[in-house]
Amino acid sequence: MKLTIQTPHFDVQEKLLNFAEEHIRKLHLLNDRILEAQVCMKLDKSDRGDNKVCEIKLIVPGNDLFASKRCNSFEDAILKSVSALRHQLER
Structure with missing residues (x-):
């Protein structure tokens, strides 16, 4: 499975990239037909x-x-997104 991670407009630490890769690659265990995972992590302009x-x-x-x-x-955003995808794959 090919994995592409984009982080527009900010620099990301290697630790976060490894965290994302580790959890996203686990999805391949549920479905070995996954060809590619495209990830985009971004900061929203919000006061919240x-x-x-x-x-x-x-x-x-x-x-x-x-x-x-x-x-x-x-x-948390990565974990919740992966969980949502896991649910979609199981259906």
Whole structure:
């Protein structure tokens, strides 16, 4: 599975990239037909605390899957997005 992570307009620490990769690669265990995962982590211009957004698109033959979550931290946003995709894959 090919994994692409984009972080427009800010620099990200290696620790966060490894965290995202570790959890997203686990989705491949549920469905080995996943060809690619495209991840975009961005900061939303908001006064609220939940301004970290993680969007994940899985490229699967015949049916692409998408999840987007907004949280107080990127780690939480990644976990919730992966959980939503896991639920979609199990259906």
